[in-house]
Structures are given as structure tokens and as C-alpha cells.
Amino acid sequence: MRVPTLAFVLCLIANVSWTQELTVHGVVIDDSGAGLPGATVVLTRDGGNPRETTSDPTGNFAFANVGPGQYRVRVELTGFQPADLALVVGSSEPPSMPVRLKIGFDEEVTVAAQRSGDPLSASGNADAVEIDPEALRRLPLDMQNLQMLIENFTSAGPAGGVSFVIDGVETDAADIPQAAIHRLNINRNPYAAEYKAPGKARVEIETELGSRRFFHGAGALFVRNSALDSRNAFAVTTPDMSRLLSEASFGGPLPRPGWSFFTSGQALADNQAAIISARTLAGPLTRNVPTPERRTILFGRIDFRPGKTHALSARYDLFDDVERGHGVGGLRLADQAFTTTERRQRLQLDDRRVVSATFANDLRVDAADSNRHDGTPVAGQSIVVAGAFIGGASQTFTVNRSRSVQAADVASFTIGGHALRIGARTKVRWLEVVDGTNFGGTFRFASLGDFSIGRAALFSIRSGNPEVSFSDVDADVFAETDFRPRDSIGITTGLRYDWQSRVADVNNVAPRVSMAFAPGGKKLVFRVGGGLYYRSVPETAVARSRLFGAGGLEETTIAAPPFPLSASAVAFQDASLNGWQLDPALRAPMTTQATIGAERVLWRRSSIAVEYLAMRTVGALRAHDINAPAPTTLIRPNPRRLNVNQIESTGESRTDAMTVTFRGRIGGFKGSIQYALARTIDNSSGPFDLPADNGNFAAETGLADFDRRHRLSVAGTYGWGRDRVRLGTSFTMASAGPFDITTGSDDNHDLVANDRPAGVLRNSGTGSGLAQLDVRFTTVFRAPRPPSADPQSAKREQTDNLELNLDVFNALNAVNATTFVGVITSPLFGQPDGARPARSMQLSLRYRF
Incomplete structure (x- = not known):
């Protein structure tokens, strides 16, 4: 019994090693065929934890040690429509997959408001504070007033006061109902040339919009x-x-x-x-x-x-x-x-x-x-x-x-x-x-x-x-x-x-x-x-x-x-x-x-x-x-x-x-x-x-x-x-x-x-x-x-x-x-x-x- 058991274990180890050597790779390109660097690529398998990477300066990306199965590949890049593709990995390494992104915007937010998941992106700084609608509902707010929350995470004094950017327009106040806020960001992309104020004195707000299908x-x-x-x-x-x-x-x-x-x-x-x-x-x-x-x-x-x-x-x-x-x-x-x-x-x-x-x-x-x-x-x-x-x-x-x-x-x-x-x-x-x-x-x-x-x-x-x-x-x-x-x-x-x-x-x-x-x-x-x-x-x-x-x-x-x-x-x-x-x-x-x-x-x-x-x-x-x-x-x-x-x-x-x-x-x-x-x-x-x-x-x-x-x-x-x-x-x-x-x-x-x-x-x-x-x-x-x-x-x-x-x-x-x-x-x-x-x-x- 020892010999068959040992052979079975060796075969299993060899099979696992062979499976782990599979690599999923591809390239993110625009409509002209040029590679797009910095795109966020997420590989997801049913029942498994997502894996994430970013495309390199030539647009290429790769995931090593991928086992056989059915996957979804989602690619996002600021200023482009996201791509969502199905992928089946068999017993052999799949060919390189091209992912073509079209310039545009998604269903919910403007191009300027999209958040990049790329850590090398200017808007990917980890000291930014992002608050979504669910977080706003869960945080204690006195009469739905965001002032104290904003004061806690901004450094507006040295910059001459807080600047609000609502749906891409820079203003001095943000007097809109809290229920109308889709997302609030503080200090995202601190050196953005589009805005007058630096990131720590800037609050960016995206407002909600209605669904085109459901109430x-x-x-x-x-x-x-x-x-x-x-x-x-x-x-x-x-x-x-x-x-x-x-x-x-x-x-x-x-x-x-x-x-x-x-x-x-x-x-x-x-x-x-x-x-x-x-x-x-x-x-x-x-x-x-x-x-x-x-x-x-x-x-x-x-x-x-x-x-x-x-x-x-x-x-x-x-x-x-x-x-x-x-x-x-x-x-x-x-x-x-x-x-x-x-x-x-x-x-x-x-x-x-x-x-x-x-x-x-x-x-x-x-x-x-x-x-x-x-x-x-x-x-x-x-x-x-x-x-x-x-x-x-x-x-x-x-x-x-x-x-x-x-x-x-x-x-x-x-x-x-x-x-x-x-x-x-x-x-x-x-x-x-x-x-x-x-x-x-x-x-x-x-x-x-x-x-x-x-x-x-x-x-x-x-x-x-x-x-x-x-x-x-x-x-x-x-x-x-x-x-x-x-x-x-x-x-x-x-x-x-x-x-x-x-x-x-x-x-x-x-x-x-x-x-x-x-x-x-x-x-x-x-x-x-x-x-x-x-x-x-x-x-x-x-x-x-x-x-x-x-x-x-x-x-x-x-x-x-x-x-x-x-x-x-x-x-x-x-x-x-x-x-x-x-x-x-x-x-x-x-x-x-x-x-x-x-x-x-x-x-x-x-x-x-x-x-x-x-x-x-x-x-x-x-x-x-x-x-x-x-x-x-x-x-x-x-x-x-x-x-x-x-x-x-x-x-x-x-x-x-x-x-x-x-x-x-x-x-x-x-x-x-x-x-x-x-x-x-x-x-x-x-x-x-x-x-x-x-x-x-x-x-x-x-x-x-x-x-x-x-x-x-x-x-x-x-x-x-x-x-x-x-x-x-x-x-x-x-x-x-x-x-x-x-x-x-x-x-x-x-x-x-x-x-x-x-x-x-x-x-x-x-x-x-x-x-x-x-x-x-x-x-x-x-x-x-x-x-x-x-x-x-x-x-x-x-x-x-x-x-x-x-x-x-x-x-x-x-x-x-x-x-x-x-x-x-x-x-x-x-x-x-x-x-x-x-x-x-x-x-x-x-x-x-």
C-alpha cells in the first residue's frame, strides 16, 4: 500500500505544480491599438477572492499561478469605459487576451470623478479620504451637517479655506441634501491642475442620479x-x-x-x-x-x-x-x-x-x-x-x-x-x-x-x-x-x-x-x-x-x-x-x-x-x-x-x-x-x-x-x-x-x-x-x-x-x-x-x- 500511496502523492504534487504554472496575460489597448498603462485589471473566479494588478507602461498585464476554471476579467481606467470579459482557463496556458477600452464614461459618474485603483495614479494616493453613501448613512451627523466631518480631515486654514467641487464645478459651498451625495472625496489627486485649491483643502462631491430602468x-x-x-x-x-x-x-x-x-x-x-x-x-x-x-x-x-x-x-x-x-x-x-x-x-x-x-x-x-x-x-x-x-x-x-x-x-x-x-x-x-x-x-x-x-x-x-x-x-x-x-x-x-x-x-x-x-x-x-x-x-x-x-x-x-x-x-x-x-x-x-x-x-x-x-x-x-x-x-x-x-x-x-x-x-x-x-x-x-x-x-x-x-x-x-x-x-x-x-x-x-x-x-x-x-x-x-x-x-x-x-x-x-x-x-x-x-x-x- 505504501508504493501506490506514494505514487499518488507524487502525482498530486506534480499536478498542483503544473496547475500553478499557468499564467493569464494580456494587453490593454485603446481604439488606435496603443497600449494603455496604469489600467486596473481584476481577475475573479466564482467563489474565490479577486486578484488585482495594473497594466505596465506598454499596457501588458499578467496573473501567475492561475488554476483551471471560469473567470471574469474587469479592466478599468480613468477616462475610459470599463471592460468586462469572460475567460475560461483549461489545462494549457491561454493565449494573450487583448482588452480594447473605449474612451468615455460609465453609467453613474463623470470622467473626472472616476477613481483610479492604480497605486501609481495621481488620484490613487492612500491618504485620500473617500466616503460613499453607505458610510454617510452610518456615520453620526448632527442634522445631516457634513461640516464637522469635513473639518476633521481637511487642512483648509493654510490654503485659505475649503473649496468644494460639485460634479466637476469648483464652488465655495456645498449646500445640498446629504441624500443627494453619491460620493465624497478629500485630498484626491492633491496636485490636480484642474482645480485652484490643493487636495487637503478640496472636497469633491459627486451627486446622485436616477436609474434609467428602476425607481x-x-x-x-x-x-x-x-x-x-x-x-x-x-x-x-x-x-x-x-x-x-x-x-x-x-x-x-x-x-x-x-x-x-x-x-x-x-x-x-x-x-x-x-x-x-x-x-x-x-x-x-x-x-x-x-x-x-x-x-x-x-x-x-x-x-x-x-x-x-x-x-x-x-x-x-x-x-x-x-x-x-x-x-x-x-x-x-x-x-x-x-x-x-x-x-x-x-x-x-x-x-x-x-x-x-x-x-x-x-x-x-x-x-x-x-x-x-x-x-x-x-x-x-x-x-x-x-x-x-x-x-x-x-x-x-x-x-x-x-x-x-x-x-x-x-x-x-x-x-x-x-x-x-x-x-x-x-x-x-x-x-x-x-x-x-x-x-x-x-x-x-x-x-x-x-x-x-x-x-x-x-x-x-x-x-x-x-x-x-x-x-x-x-x-x-x-x-x-x-x-x-x-x-x-x-x-x-x-x-x-x-x-x-x-x-x-x-x-x-x-x-x-x-x-x-x-x-x-x-x-x-x-x-x-x-x-x-x-x-x-x-x-x-x-x-x-x-x-x-x-x-x-x-x-x-x-x-x-x-x-x-x-x-x-x-x-x-x-x-x-x-x-x-x-x-x-x-x-x-x-x-x-x-x-x-x-x-x-x-x-x-x-x-x-x-x-x-x-x-x-x-x-x-x-x-x-x-x-x-x-x-x-x-x-x-x-x-x-x-x-x-x-x-x-x-x-x-x-x-x-x-x-x-x-x-x-x-x-x-x-x-x-x-x-x-x-x-x-x-x-x-x-x-x-x-x-x-x-x-x-x-x-x-x-x-x-x-x-x-x-x-x-x-x-x-x-x-x-x-x-x-x-x-x-x-x-x-x-x-x-x-x-x-x-x-x-x-x-x-x-x-x-x-x-x-x-x-x-x-x-x-x-x-x-x-x-x-x-x-x-x-x-x-x-x-x-x-x-x-x-x-x-x-x-x-x-x-x-x-x-x-x-x-x-x-x-x-x-x-x-x-x-x-x-x-x-x-x-x-x-x-x-x-x-x-x-x-x-x-x-x-x-x-x-
């Missing part, structure tokens, strides 16, 4: 009440609060072939309260002030596919919001409240088509209209006691109306297997601004003691024509290409040019390059990149300078005024006036960014990335008084004028950051974990920020307002019981941020009460740390639903269509302070006067069909 819909109801909340650390009693948010979506085919639609909407009724924590002559003042809000958000799109190579779409969104009691809380008393109304709407038209085998084009046109009112015409005076309270009549009254038309075109080519993208964009904007702020006048006191004896430090007031209208144009062009000099190297280079009509600066050329190197395979990837980014000069700066032009606003400031003082007693005709103007040499702020990092695939769909980032900005906008009095004589260069505040491109900032990002699965956890060690130094908080001493700019260099040395961010989900019981979590922990320290007085007699103690630099105070843990507990049920012919509806994730959620925000009930009193004469000096909400709970029910 789908969903509805959700979110409820919050103060009965389930903890008391805020600054409140004597828990503020009364009740919120009700309803959300719905519905989409599917239209009667005519090739047409589909998708609609979504949100309605918010929020009866919340702001907490006043101030100090008056009567002592500490703590009060809850109602700040009700009503908000409606609508989204709709219609898509038409006349053929496989042509797609047309129209998208409309509306944001309508009314908030009463705005401007109250912290040191601001109840009589400072004003009402804010805002209405924004946008229409976008897209025409995407494949013109030829090597050329595709994407044309986008959008028109936007926004209208915002803050406050009403001022009636009365305001009182500011440094570090104690702000009371009296609100001095806020502004109206901002903006209309814009934008057109962009992006052409995608394949030349010799290399992808080339060329695009251009032009935006025209018309603005109407009304600024009646401080028409009643404001008294400033250095301390409560000075207020008690009526000794005011300053009185300022405006009058004149508060209206101005103007238009501006900005445009850009870009070109970007990628190539593979070797199988282990991927390089993407781009060039962008930005132009703005509101500045004379015309040399804003921004080269960008990134390279990925994967030695000895694709599990370990090294990345380096660098590029220039130009920011736009904000319309608010242009409006301020025009408002103070000839025949516009007049403002005067009186030192040591009598108190009280009637506004009618202030003479403007012969008085020295303040003014605002733009520096004739104003230029666009320029940011230089460079990164170097390494990524390692740990296991399937899980990776870790380590990256060092250096960011330097020159030409940042800040203001200073070019007519400031001399330190010794207090004589101004132009004695007939008071402050002449000039907005200049003289600010600077520098950021150094090291981030470690995990993305994938650990045990039952699925999500992203990111730790950042960062430091940002700058010398301005914005275009209207004035220095404490116009003769000592060095004292303005300090920690940035948003600087936090350490930050840990976690967003992910767990699942038990075949995923019918879930836990979603969003956790952020950060070290203390800075705050500015001032005297509360006008010690240098420049008519601005922002002076600091001798030797104290900007933002020298240290606040407190942050610890925010939000969790969502979900239980999934099966509920009756309309019958559907969609084969996807039989899947368990579709049949489990009723979700009951309990959200706990700030589960640790940590006191996460937001602002601190920095006036050294204040009894509240160094103490926080505002914080994020205490622990609260939210119940929600979601139904899908």
Missing part, C-alpha cells in the same frame, strides 16, 4: 429635544431646544427612453438657544436666548443618454435659510440679536460626449444667484466693554446680492496610450452690496471700571451712501498629462494659469507635478509632489474699498469722547475721516506646496500612508494704516485724514505637517484614521485684520488662529449580526489652540483698540484642547416596500430597508471651548466664553425602497 426612493426623520441633552458648561439651566429635520429622495426613469431624474430635499425646524456668558456692572450674566432657524434645501437633476457616448444633464439646487437671534452669545447680550435671511440657487448644465476613439469632451455651464440680508437699518448706539460685554443696539446691517455665470470645458485625449486633459473656465460675477454697519455709532471702553464712570476710549460712527455695485471676471486654463517611464514609476505633470480682473497681477502661472514610485511591486509606494496655487482676491475686499470711494461711506473716530454722545452731534462735513483702499500693487496670494510620503498596502483594501507636507504662502492679504501717527509726535503723515487702512499683499504663512493615515479595515472596524502633527505660523488673520502697532509688523508673526499641534481624527463603522446592528463613530481629539492677548485700550493712539502688552506677540495665549466623540447606534429591520424588478433589490442590503438610529453627540460631555477672553483687564481674562454643545442625543428613522 428608488428614501425618507428620513431626525428628532432632537433638550430633554435628552446635558447642560452646557456656560448655562445655568439646559437651554430649551427642539429640532425636527425631514429628508426625502426619489429617482428613476422618465417616460421617454434614455431619460432619468433624481430629486432630494431637506426641511429643518430648529428651535435652539444661544448662551450668553458675560460680565456687567451688576455682576456675572448668564442667559439662554432663543435663536430659531428654518431651512429648506432642494436638489434635482434630469439626465438624458441619447447614446453610449453622449450624456446630457441639468442640475438645480436651492438653499433657503432664516435665522433669528443671530449674533448673540458669549459676551454679546440679547439686544445685539439680528435676523439673517439667505437664499442661494444654482442651475448647472452638462454636455459630455465621446467625439472620437481618442477624444472626449465635457462642457459645463452654470448660473448662480444668491441674496443675503443681515440685520435691519440701525436704530441706536452700541457699547463694547473690552472683555466684559457687548450691548446696545446691533450695528449690523448688510445686504449682499450676487449673480454669476460660469462656463468650463475640459477635453480628454489619448495620445500613444497617454492621457492628456486640457481645459478652460471663465466666470463673470455681478455684485450689489449695501453696508449700513455702525450707522448708529459704537462706544468702546477699556474696562468695566471705565464704563462705570463713563470714561469711553473711542467712539466711531459711519454715514453716507452705503450702496455699491460692481462686476468682476476670473478665468483659468490648464493642461495635465501622465506618463509611465517605467513599470514602477508614474508621473503626472500639469500647468495652470489664473487671471482675475480685480488685480493687475497677470503672471499667475502655476506648474504642478507629482510622482509615484513602487519598487519591487505595488504594495509599497513612495510619492513626491510640488506645485503652486493662486488664491482669488475676495469680493469683500473689493467691496470695502469701493464703499469708501468718492461719494460713498464716511467714517470718523473720536478719542476720549463724552459719554453719552448723540449721533446727531457728530459732524462729518469738516471732520477727519477714516478710509479703506486697495493697494495699487495688490496681487493674488501664492501658495507653494511640497509633499513626500510613503504608502504601504497592509492587506486587501487596507493601507497606511505617512506624509510630510511643507506649505508656504506669500502675498497673503492683510491691512494696515498707512496714515498711522508717529510713535513719538503722534502726528499723521496726512493730518487732514484719520486712518487710511490699505489692504495689501504683504502677509506670509508657513505650515509644516506630518500626517499618518490608515484607510481600510481593522477587525470589525471599517473607515479612516488620521493623525496630524502640524504647526502653522502666519502674520495676519485676514484682509481686514489690522496690526496692533503699525510700526512693528514683527509682533504680528505668531501661531495661526486655527493652529493645533496635534490632531487625531477617526471616522468609521462596526457591524454585528450580519450587519443588522451597527455602530458608527466620528472622533476628534486635538491639542490647544491659541488666542490673542490685548490690553483693551488704544495705547498707541491710532484709534484702534487692539493694542497688546509690551513684548507680547500675536496669538500668545493658549486655550484648551478638544475631545469630541460622536456615535451612532443603528438597528436594521425589514419593512414592506413596493415591488421592484431591479435585481439589486433582492440583495440583503436592499431588503434591510428600515433603520432606527440613536446618535449621541459629544458622548464624553467634554467642555470643548471655542473662544477665550484675551483682554488682560477683564475679570474673565484667559477664560472661555463659548463652547461647543454639551452631550446631546438625536433619534432618527430611515426608510428605503
Whole structure:
């Protein structure tokens, strides 16, 4: 028996060895026959785990050790229609299989929005954060607001704020219902030449579109009440609060072939309260002030596919919001409240088509209209006691109306297997601004003691024509290409040019390059990149300078005024006036960014990335008084004028950051974990920020307002019981941020009460740390639903269509302070006067069909 048994084992080993030597190989080509490098090739066998590789610089790919059986081969490459082929492997090695890809787009997303699975691709960086609709449903979101989630994973401060890209169009806001979001990406392709902002300050959103064959819909109801909340650390009693948010979506085919639609909407009724924590002559003042809000958000799109190579779409969104009691809380008393109304709407038209085998084009046109009112015409005076309270009549009254038309075109080519993208964009904007702020006048006191004896430090007031209208144009062009000099190297280079009509600066050329190197395979990837980014000069700066032009606003400031003082007693005709103007040499702020990092695939769909980032900005906008009095004589260069505040491109900032990002699965956890060690130094908080001493700019260099040395961010989900019981979590922990320290007085007699103690630099105070843990507990049920012919509806994730959620925000009930009193004469000096909400709970029910 031993001999037959041994022979059988030897034959089996020989058979296994022979089977493992089979290799499946092929080549990915375009319609011209040129090889396509960087395509993602997935080999799948029924009942087996998928295997994945990428095509080399000549388009070739191979899978070794493939056993006999039936397989599916799927090939994907950004800018091309995916290919899905059947493959039968027998006892002998199959011949090389050519896979021909056609340029175009898939059923759901645009060419620009497709995500590449190639680790050498510029958009394959492992430190990108991608959140799909399922993850959005599972994560705890306060009233479906994505702001906190986005803040946790972006570094928008050094780049001048977050830029949103919605369906390929770069905007300043993302006010669309969460149910309308198909996918959200942060820091994908950091050096993309198509966009103005760098990756860590850019959020790309793809919106949902309706199926052309089946109807789908969903509805959700979110409820919050103060009965389930903890008391805020600054409140004597828990503020009364009740919120009700309803959300719905519905989409599917239209009667005519090739047409589909998708609609979504949100309605918010929020009866919340702001907490006043101030100090008056009567002592500490703590009060809850109602700040009700009503908000409606609508989204709709219609898509038409006349053929496989042509797609047309129209998208409309509306944001309508009314908030009463705005401007109250912290040191601001109840009589400072004003009402804010805002209405924004946008229409976008897209025409995407494949013109030829090597050329595709994407044309986008959008028109936007926004209208915002803050406050009403001022009636009365305001009182500011440094570090104690702000009371009296609100001095806020502004109206901002903006209309814009934008057109962009992006052409995608394949030349010799290399992808080339060329695009251009032009935006025209018309603005109407009304600024009646401080028409009643404001008294400033250095301390409560000075207020008690009526000794005011300053009185300022405006009058004149508060209206101005103007238009501006900005445009850009870009070109970007990628190539593979070797199988282990991927390089993407781009060039962008930005132009703005509101500045004379015309040399804003921004080269960008990134390279990925994967030695000895694709599990370990090294990345380096660098590029220039130009920011736009904000319309608010242009409006301020025009408002103070000839025949516009007049403002005067009186030192040591009598108190009280009637506004009618202030003479403007012969008085020295303040003014605002733009520096004739104003230029666009320029940011230089460079990164170097390494990524390692740990296991399937899980990776870790380590990256060092250096960011330097020159030409940042800040203001200073070019007519400031001399330190010794207090004589101004132009004695007939008071402050002449000039907005200049003289600010600077520098950021150094090291981030470690995990993305994938650990045990039952699925999500992203990111730790950042960062430091940002700058010398301005914005275009209207004035220095404490116009003769000592060095004292303005300090920690940035948003600087936090350490930050840990976690967003992910767990699942038990075949995923019918879930836990979603969003956790952020950060070290203390800075705050500015001032005297509360006008010690240098420049008519601005922002002076600091001798030797104290900007933002020298240290606040407190942050610890925010939000969790969502979900239980999934099966509920009756309309019958559907969609084969996807039989899947368990579709049949489990009723979700009951309990959200706990700030589960640790940590006191996460937001602002601190920095006036050294204040009894509240160094103490926080505002914080994020205490622990609260939210119940929600979601139904899908």
C-alpha cells in the first residue's frame, strides 16, 4: 500500500505544480491599438477572492499561478469605459487576451470623478479620504451637517479655506441634501491642475442620479429635544431646544427612453438657544436666548443618454435659510440679536460626449444667484466693554446680492496610450452690496471700571451712501498629462494659469507635478509632489474699498469722547475721516506646496500612508494704516485724514505637517484614521485684520488662529449580526489652540483698540484642547416596500430597508471651548466664553425602497 500511496502523492504534487504554472496575460489597448498603462485589471473566479494588478507602461498585464476554471476579467481606467470579459482557463496556458477600452464614461459618474485603483495614479494616493453613501448613512451627523466631518480631515486654514467641487464645478459651498451625495472625496489627486485649491483643502462631491430602468426612493426623520441633552458648561439651566429635520429622495426613469431624474430635499425646524456668558456692572450674566432657524434645501437633476457616448444633464439646487437671534452669545447680550435671511440657487448644465476613439469632451455651464440680508437699518448706539460685554443696539446691517455665470470645458485625449486633459473656465460675477454697519455709532471702553464712570476710549460712527455695485471676471486654463517611464514609476505633470480682473497681477502661472514610485511591486509606494496655487482676491475686499470711494461711506473716530454722545452731534462735513483702499500693487496670494510620503498596502483594501507636507504662502492679504501717527509726535503723515487702512499683499504663512493615515479595515472596524502633527505660523488673520502697532509688523508673526499641534481624527463603522446592528463613530481629539492677548485700550493712539502688552506677540495665549466623540447606534429591520424588478433589490442590503438610529453627540460631555477672553483687564481674562454643545442625543428613522 505504501508504493501506490506514494505514487499518488507524487502525482498530486506534480499536478498542483503544473496547475500553478499557468499564467493569464494580456494587453490593454485603446481604439488606435496603443497600449494603455496604469489600467486596473481584476481577475475573479466564482467563489474565490479577486486578484488585482495594473497594466505596465506598454499596457501588458499578467496573473501567475492561475488554476483551471471560469473567470471574469474587469479592466478599468480613468477616462475610459470599463471592460468586462469572460475567460475560461483549461489545462494549457491561454493565449494573450487583448482588452480594447473605449474612451468615455460609465453609467453613474463623470470622467473626472472616476477613481483610479492604480497605486501609481495621481488620484490613487492612500491618504485620500473617500466616503460613499453607505458610510454617510452610518456615520453620526448632527442634522445631516457634513461640516464637522469635513473639518476633521481637511487642512483648509493654510490654503485659505475649503473649496468644494460639485460634479466637476469648483464652488465655495456645498449646500445640498446629504441624500443627494453619491460620493465624497478629500485630498484626491492633491496636485490636480484642474482645480485652484490643493487636495487637503478640496472636497469633491459627486451627486446622485436616477436609474434609467428602476425607481428608488428614501425618507428620513431626525428628532432632537433638550430633554435628552446635558447642560452646557456656560448655562445655568439646559437651554430649551427642539429640532425636527425631514429628508426625502426619489429617482428613476422618465417616460421617454434614455431619460432619468433624481430629486432630494431637506426641511429643518430648529428651535435652539444661544448662551450668553458675560460680565456687567451688576455682576456675572448668564442667559439662554432663543435663536430659531428654518431651512429648506432642494436638489434635482434630469439626465438624458441619447447614446453610449453622449450624456446630457441639468442640475438645480436651492438653499433657503432664516435665522433669528443671530449674533448673540458669549459676551454679546440679547439686544445685539439680528435676523439673517439667505437664499442661494444654482442651475448647472452638462454636455459630455465621446467625439472620437481618442477624444472626449465635457462642457459645463452654470448660473448662480444668491441674496443675503443681515440685520435691519440701525436704530441706536452700541457699547463694547473690552472683555466684559457687548450691548446696545446691533450695528449690523448688510445686504449682499450676487449673480454669476460660469462656463468650463475640459477635453480628454489619448495620445500613444497617454492621457492628456486640457481645459478652460471663465466666470463673470455681478455684485450689489449695501453696508449700513455702525450707522448708529459704537462706544468702546477699556474696562468695566471705565464704563462705570463713563470714561469711553473711542467712539466711531459711519454715514453716507452705503450702496455699491460692481462686476468682476476670473478665468483659468490648464493642461495635465501622465506618463509611465517605467513599470514602477508614474508621473503626472500639469500647468495652470489664473487671471482675475480685480488685480493687475497677470503672471499667475502655476506648474504642478507629482510622482509615484513602487519598487519591487505595488504594495509599497513612495510619492513626491510640488506645485503652486493662486488664491482669488475676495469680493469683500473689493467691496470695502469701493464703499469708501468718492461719494460713498464716511467714517470718523473720536478719542476720549463724552459719554453719552448723540449721533446727531457728530459732524462729518469738516471732520477727519477714516478710509479703506486697495493697494495699487495688490496681487493674488501664492501658495507653494511640497509633499513626500510613503504608502504601504497592509492587506486587501487596507493601507497606511505617512506624509510630510511643507506649505508656504506669500502675498497673503492683510491691512494696515498707512496714515498711522508717529510713535513719538503722534502726528499723521496726512493730518487732514484719520486712518487710511490699505489692504495689501504683504502677509506670509508657513505650515509644516506630518500626517499618518490608515484607510481600510481593522477587525470589525471599517473607515479612516488620521493623525496630524502640524504647526502653522502666519502674520495676519485676514484682509481686514489690522496690526496692533503699525510700526512693528514683527509682533504680528505668531501661531495661526486655527493652529493645533496635534490632531487625531477617526471616522468609521462596526457591524454585528450580519450587519443588522451597527455602530458608527466620528472622533476628534486635538491639542490647544491659541488666542490673542490685548490690553483693551488704544495705547498707541491710532484709534484702534487692539493694542497688546509690551513684548507680547500675536496669538500668545493658549486655550484648551478638544475631545469630541460622536456615535451612532443603528438597528436594521425589514419593512414592506413596493415591488421592484431591479435585481439589486433582492440583495440583503436592499431588503434591510428600515433603520432606527440613536446618535449621541459629544458622548464624553467634554467642555470643548471655542473662544477665550484675551483682554488682560477683564475679570474673565484667559477664560472661555463659548463652547461647543454639551452631550446631546438625536433619534432618527430611515426608510428605503
